[in-house]
Amino acid sequence: MLKYMAEHSWRDEIRAVEVDKETESSVWISGRRRPKIAQSATFHDTWDEAHAYLTAIADGxxxxCRSALDHAKSRAGNIKRMKRPADQSN
Structure with a gap:
């Protein structure tokens, strides 16, 4: 049976793989058991499902990153707007 493996690590890709056996949580490829959902790879029934999964990860x-950038800009603005206290001459 054919499954699509979505790899999301340093190199994002979708590969078709031949699966010997499948359960709800695992697949067997060349006699070796692999979890369907792992940190760097997931197995899907269609290419479109695998693509949607990788797209969701990238969008997240x-x-x-956008949130972190907004936070960094806000912090930089707060620092730039700091005023020297009146009791300090330097």
Whole structure:
């Protein structure tokens, strides 16, 4: 049976793999058991499902980076607006 493995690590890709056996939580490839959902790879029934999964991961990363950038800009603005206390001459 054919499954699509979505790898999300340093190199994002989708590969078709031949699966010997499947359960609800695992697949067997060349006699070796692999979890369907792991840290760096997931197995899907269609290429479109695998693509949607990788897209969701990438969109989440963009949102986290955007939030971090907004936080950094806010912090930089707060620092730039700091005023020297009146009792300090330097």
């Amino acid at each position: 990363e963009v949102m986290r």
